[in-house]
Amino acid sequence: MESLVSALELPQDLCLGAAVITALGCRELTIENHKGILEYGPECIRVLSGMCRIKITGCDLVISYFNREAMKIEGRIREIIYE
Template sequence: MQHKFKSLHEKNKQTSNKTLYSSMEKNKKKEEAARRSFLETLSDQLKLPADMLVGAPIVTAMGRNEVCIENYKGILEYNDTFIKILSKIGTIRIEGKNLNISYFTNDEMRITGLVSAITYITQKE
């Protein structure tokens, strides 16, 4: 009499991968939380805003005719009615009329025109 054995190798492999990846995700989240609290402590001691240390964008509106954005990553879309800018915290959308990027460097840009709205679209966590 011959018995057939069904291999559980694939099932065990999938289970162990799920366990491995979930523990890696937990460790990553703990590291991020520790890093944030470290940055908050550091910013308190140095008397600096936490946003500055983390690299969050700094958006300065001067009236309705000029916006300065610092710490951005890139320009996603650009025309005379809206400009979408990528940052570490998500997308910044500037809406208005006759919008123009007067100048930009690797970390700063100046937008001119009649600004009607500044919208922040945060990344999903």
């Protein structure tokens, strides 16, 4: 499926359910196309996306905005890990 999407030059976020992650420096992160929260704490937030799990580590992490399509994470973001 991935090769077909690439060959047809279709957007992966729409066709494969890939997360769209936008970082604003190391203090703010927006995740679109998420499937839910797996873990939530001040030093680690894990999010499920259509293609993988996303782990955000840092200090003083909070989810300042959340709906079924997008979420905003604020705090001192240290790492974004795709699991």
